[in-house]
Amino acid sequence: MTERIHNFNPGPAALPLSVLEEVQAEMLHFKNSGMSILEISHRSELFGEVLASARNRARRLFNLPDNYRVLFIQGGASLQFAMAPMNFLGPEDRADYINTGTWATKAFEQASLLGKKVRYAASSEEKAFSFIPKTADLDPKARYVHITSNNTIRGTQWQHYPDTGEVPLVCDMCSDIFSRPVPVEKFGLIYAGAQKNLGPSGLTLAIIREDMLHWNPDAVMPTLMRYKTYSDHYSMYNTPPCFGIYVAEKVMAWLENEIGGLEKMAALNRAKAERLYRALDATDFYQGTAEKEDRSPMNVTFRLKNTELEPVFIREALAAGLGGLKGHKSVGGCRASLYNATGMDAVESLVNFMDDFEKRKG
């Protein structure tokens, strides 16, 4: 058996070791059931407790006001790209999108494909999505403004959410959910695939303002595409992704009990990112790709000045126990994803490796 490596994968990504150890220990016997968590009924009291705990932990972590609902869905962000406009935009309704990269574009395109009246209110495409727009041409009559809070591929993050007045934000928070506190009141819908900061792929967390459950402009829609279905049935209209919810519950328990909540998680994440960005900025051998003020603490994207060395860097890093450093295929280069479960020890190891690599090849 090999050693566990330092995991900088962009998603699916590192999970807390203590969570994986618990999952392993319980795999044949979940509590006193005499069964695996994979084998128990979703209607059982035991699973009901897991689901309720997951919901309550999400509420506490985000300090959710009473008028928000926590939903567990399948299909990932890609299904949310369709569900949000289907649930919120009638034939005459309009929504604004802010384009900060690949996933923001995909969200817009899906709404557009469905015939919805959407437009870009701002974009950073002109500079290869290397920054977050500071102004936007917002439509005060828009039903919502869609943003992507963290851009996994381009390595940028909204440090201050845009001021949209009375218009709620709809936000793809896949790659930074629970990495920091969030002013939830600004949001009508937050959604996140689990596979970065929350658990296994195949689970989507959605947090929705209750009144928006009733906007439902489309009369004809598959039952499972309607947020209200999940709210009315406590995410149990049909069999939910039980294992994903079970792991996510443990990850949220780790956030609450081991880390101590999102303020502390954010401080740890800032410290990890600062350590790595400091190393990047100390040399021109490595070059960060995002504007400094918009840099993501979750996904640190960089190039080697000599781009031909990048495959060597990635290969040698893996051999040194540092995995997942290849940039997204659409942009190339390097990327270190520093999600919640990737510790400062991993960052220190990476910085040491980068320093050594530069000495050998620089």
Next chain:
Amino acid sequence: MTERIHNFNPGPAALPLSVLEEVQAEMLHFKNSGMSILEISHRSELFGEVLASARNRARRLFNLPDNYRVLFIQGGASLQFAMAPMNFLGPEDRADYINTGTWATKAFEQASLLGKKVRYAASSEEKAFSFIPKTADLDPKARYVHITSNNTIRGTQWQHYPDTGEVPLVCDMCSDIFSRPVPVEKFGLIYAGAQKNLGPSGLTLAIIREDMLHWNPDAVMPTLMRYKTYSDHYSMYNTPPCFGIYVAEKVMAWLENEIGGLEKMAALNRAKAERLYRALDATDFYQGTAEKEDRSPMNVTFRLKNTELEPVFIREALAAGLGGLKGHKSVGGCRASLYNATGMDAVESLVNFMDDFEKRKG
């Protein structure tokens, strides 16, 4: 730690112990990755091998002709209830549904909700869905005929699939997939949520005839609702439910290597079911609810003559290590689900308990 019980759950349900033990052993270290299966990229070579193996095992188990595709989807049967009509029925197209119980009804209702031209060609509702219709008023111009191969709640199963001529069957095979060989050529689409015979909830297997990928009558449809999206992208348009596919691959490996394929699995399933039905028929203390010729080997539904004893029976059975025997809430009574992973030892234990219970209470 308690003993593992005999698991008669209707789903999520028993999985082979050897599979759970492998999942447990690999939880911190998947192959030589230094990571958990929950932490590796879906675009990695290692996961690519899992996905390809799962696809190939499904092909071999069903002996699939070349013109069928194997897809891995999310959302369960409930999403398929919408996807099938959305992908196969244009405004003027018609489809026939055969109503054999709750899930068949839900499939029909979802198509109907979406405004599709669907009708019941046969139904067993008149006798509380206790049988499978032997004739149907089939429309030769229908685009497909929808059936539910096994009725989990009512304990019936299609022993001989209906003759629909040139019209393809679309089949919800959730609760008996891979329990027996299937004449795939009769089918245009087979779909099954994984959580009965295949793996964890949150994964749906779909097997589709290639030409039906191109029927696509609806111009406007979320990208993830289109079967072609999954086929074009080898089920990787977006992040798939990796852990579910990983477990399902192991379950299919168990079917191929430990059991020896679907003919052998079917013989084992018949033997288990015959043992239990023989016990039911030997006394009037217990009474099977389905017509004998249509009885399901997967879900054995029965009542106690004295129905007041049913809660006692279920409670005492659980105390004796026999779990999951409660009938579906909509019909009450008792149900023993005998999916692939539930062995003859479990059935023998149940029969012995039933015999003892009758002696004490009869």
